[in-house]
Amino acid sequence: MVLASGTGSLLQSLIAAAVDDYPARIVAVGVDRDCAAAGHAETAGIPAFRVGLRDHADRAAWDRALTKATDAYQPDLIVSAGFMKILGPEFLDRFGGRIINTHPALLPSFPGAHAVPDALAYGVKVTGSTVHLVDAGVDTGPILAQEPVPVLESDDEASLHERIKTVERRLLAEVLAAVATRGVISDGRKAVIPK
Numbered sequence: 272m273v274l275a276s277g278t279g280s281l282l283q284s285l286i287a288a289a290v291d292d293y294p295a296r297i298v299a300v301g302v303d304r305d306c307a308a309a310g311h312a313e314t315a316g317i318p319a320f321r322v323g324l325r326d327h328a329d330r331a332a333w334d335r336a337l338t339k340a341t342d343a344y345q346p347d348l349i350v351s352a353g354f355m356k357i358l359g360p361e362f363l364d365r366f367g368g369r370i371i372n373t374h375p376a377l378l379p380s381f382p383g384a385h386a387v388p389d390a391l392a393y394g395v396k397v398t399g400s401t402v403h404l405v406d407a408g409v410d411t412g413p414i415l416a417q418e419p420v421p422v423l424e425s426d427d428e429a430s431l432h433e434r435i436k437t438v439e440r441r442l443l444a445e446v447l448a449a450v451a452t453r454g455v456i457s458d459g460r461k462a463v464i465p466k
């Protein structure tokens with residue numbers, strides 16, 4: 272199960288990876304808004320659903336609806352691949368420990384929805400990609416994998432973000448396969464994928 276909100280290039284990379292003997296299958300795609308990611312799911316013949324915040328009375332109702340829509344597919348794991356909403360307590364109660372997120376920075380640096388422009392504005396020389404378990408905080412969950420990405424003098428947000436995405440597309444597929452195959456051990460702060 273993949274959650275997305277945007278252009279869906281990371282979703283596309285997971286669709287391309289999840290073939291042959293890859294140890295995971297994408298059972299559905301959930302989005303919170305009309306976005307290209309939903310189109311990629313349709314093109315690939317993968318069921319997709321939309322649970323928009325504005326379609327619900329409040330955040331709790333949205334959380335409940337997203338949980339119900341996701342539960343219908345009985346996913347073993349959930350991947351947040353550019354999903355731009357903070358998952359709420361009902362969703363975390365139901366799927367906690369089984370939600371993987373990819374973040375375009377080296378957490379704990381630059382959490383939140385604007386990591387790439389924040390890193391550029393700060394002037395860091397190295398940023399990167401983080402894959403982590405999702406918890407109730409914002410990008411505070413136990414880290415599963417990280418990889419550095421250099422920031423070039425010539426970079427703008429688009430060029431830097433694309434270079435980070437190139438790493439994310441590979442790293443996310445690798446981490447998902449490892450967790451699907453060997454599971455993950457976490458004490459809530461640190462996480463280890465057994466060898």
Ligand SMILES: Nc1nc2c(c(=O)[nH]1)N[C@@H](CN(C=O)c1ccc(C(=O)N[C@@H](CCC(=O)O)C(=O)O)cc1)CN2
Pocket residue numbers: 351354355356357358359372373374375382383384405406407408409410411412
């Ligand atoms: N409970 C959690 N849910 C999610 C996490 C998380 O760490 N804990 N990670 C996000 C993905 N993400 C960063 O990697 C992220 C996405 C969005 C936001 C955010 O502030 N969203 C705002 C609305 C922004 C918008 O609608 O454009 C919000 O939810 O109010 C922060 C971090 C996936 N979910």
Ligand SMILES: NCC(=O)N[C@@H]1O[C@H](COP(=O)([O-])[O-])[C@@H](O)[C@H]1O
Pocket residue numbers: 276277278279280281282352353354355373374375383384385386436439
């Ligand atoms: N904080 C969440 C966040 O910024 N997520 C980021 O959204 C992008 C989605 O790319 P895509 O739409 O091309 O798959 C990815 O870089 C992902 O790390």
